[in-house]
Every structure is written in structure tokens, then in C-alpha cells.
Amino acid sequence: MASNLLELRRAAGYKNANDFAEAHGIPASTYARYESNPDKIPMDRAWQLADILGTTIDAIVGRKAPAPGTARGEVQLEYDGLTPEARQLADELREFVLMKDEKIRAHRRREEERPYEALCYQYEQQMLSQMRDGAAFGELVAFDSAEAARTTFESFLQEQAAKKRGKHPLKAQELIDNRTIEKIMAAYDRTHGEFELEGMQVLWGSVDHGVAVEYDSAASGRGGDARA
Structure with a gap:
């Protein structure tokens, strides 16, 4: 076990234990004990x-993780002791519970x-309303x-958030706003699609919203016209 920490220290470029201890503020005698008895190292x-050596505590203390499947919990041991018929029932119950769990999560x-x-x-309605107000009479936005x-x-969302933060925004508030905008844009992607209606490409909102936003491939890109 003593060689594990020794090898890690040497791999980090420290040939001498005292040099390593001094570089990291550890008394030389204390560090020497760590290499001799790594299982006695305080947590x-x-x-x-x-952290210093870029590894795990297991590697520091020389602990070997158990091979996958060798550590069996109490529930697994009880399952192993069931009859084949009871195991089948347990498997069916597990599938049912997983299905219910997925529905709950959804x-x-x-x-x-x-x-x-x-x-x-x-x-979106606020943005479209502002665009219509700024359009010339009879102009298709x-x-x-x-x-x-x-x-x-x-x-538009970024502009609205910046206005609310004012001239001297807090960095924390900006981070919160950015996370909120990410979630709103994720909602936008979920509720908007594209389809053709009477020869025109149409963007649509979810059925809950009942919104369709037209766009014309020859338009200038100034905004959109919402129709309920």
C-alpha cells in the first residue's frame, strides 16, 4: 500500500518526499507517515x-474498488433467494414501477x-404587438x-431582460435572466413548428396557445403577423 502514494508523488515530478511536503505545506515527518501508512491519512x-495529485481518495489510500457485480446489497441477496416464479413476479412488478415512475417524471x-x-x-405576443405598431399602415409584417x-x-427577450436590470445590473441577476431565457427558448422550440397551409409556410404555437405566425420567404424579416 505504501508504494501507491509514492508512485503518485513521483509521477507528479517529485523525486524527493521532503520536496513534495515542503511545496504543499505538509510537515515532512507527517508526510512520511502518509506514504508508510496511507490508510491512516485523515480524510x-x-x-x-x-486534489494536488489529480486523482481520487481511493488511489491515495491504496483502496481497490470492488469489481462490478461483486458487491451485492440486501435486496439483491433476497431476490437471489426467491423461487423462479417469485422472481418473475418481482420482475413484472419492477417493470410496472419503472413505467409509473417514468409517467410521474414526465x-x-x-x-x-x-x-x-x-x-x-x-x-411573443408582446413582441408581435410592438412590431405591428411600428409597421406602416397596410404593411405585412x-x-x-x-x-x-x-x-x-x-x-427581444434579451432586450426586455436588460431593460429590467437597468443601467447597473448585478451579475447574479444577469445569470438568472440568462437561465430563464434559456428555458423560455426551450419552450419556444417545443411549441413552434413549421407546416404548409394553402401554399404558405406557417409557424405554429402549441394547441394550448392556438397561435399561428405567418412568414413570407420574400419578406424583409422585420417581424411576424400572429393570427389566433
Whole structure:
């Protein structure tokens, strides 16, 4: 066991143990004990040595991890002792539980996603309203591509967040805003697609929102026209 820490230290370029100890603020006699009895190294010092040498605590103390499958827990041992018929029942129950677990997780994901989909819809309507207000009378406000629509919306979110932060924003608030925008854009990607309607390419929102945003491939890319 003593050779493991010794080899790690030498691999790090320290041929002499005293040089290593001095370089890292460890008393030479203390470090000598570590190399002789690595299983006696205190936990905090083991973490320090692992960080210094770029390895794990297991490597520092010379512990060998058990081979996969050799460490069997109490539940596994009980399963191994079941009759074949009981194992089949246990397997069926496990599949049922996993299926229910996935449904629960999916439901929770949807519950977490819905608020951001609502924010996405609200901000998109706000953006489109501003674009219509700035358009000339009778002018069709349209995006030239789905990607242009997405890019315009993301820029709009960034602008709105910057306005709310003001002239002297906190870095932490900017990070929070960026994470929120990422989630809103993920909602945008979930709720927007592209299809053809009467010869025109159309972007659509989710059925919940009931929104379709037209774009014309020949348009200038100034914005979009929403139709419920």
C-alpha cells in the first residue's frame, strides 16, 4: 500500500518526499507517515492530496474498488433467494414501477415546462404587438424564415431582460435572466413548428396557445403577423 502514494508523488515530478511536503505545506515527518501508512491519512488531508495529485481518495489510500457485480446489497441477496416464479413476479412488478415512475417524471416535467410556455406565449405576443405598431399602415409584417423568427424572439427577450436590470445590473441577476431565457427558448422550440397551409409556410404555437405566425420567404424579416 505504501508504494501507491509514492508512485503518485513521483509521477507528479517529485523525486524527493521532503520536496513534495515542503511545496504543499505538509510537515515532512507527517508526510512520511502518509506514504508508510496511507490508510491512516485523515480524510481532509486525503482530499488535499487527491486534489494536488489529480486523482481520487481511493488511489491515495491504496483502496481497490470492488469489481462490478461483486458487491451485492440486501435486496439483491433476497431476490437471489426467491423461487423462479417469485422472481418473475418481482420482475413484472419492477417493470410496472419503472413505467409509473417514468409517467410521474414526465408529468413533473410538463408541470415545470408549462409556466415557461406561458411566458413564451406572452412575450411573443408582446413582441408581435410592438412590431405591428411600428409597421406602416397596410404593411405585412413578416419573418423571412423560421430561424429569423426564433432569432428575433430571443433578441427581444434579451432586450426586455436588460431593460429590467437597468443601467447597473448585478451579475447574479444577469445569470438568472440568462437561465430563464434559456428555458423560455426551450419552450419556444417545443411549441413552434413549421407546416404548409394553402401554399404558405406557417409557424405554429402549441394547441394550448392556438397561435399561428405567418412568414413570407420574400419578406424583409422585420417581424411576424400572429393570427389566433
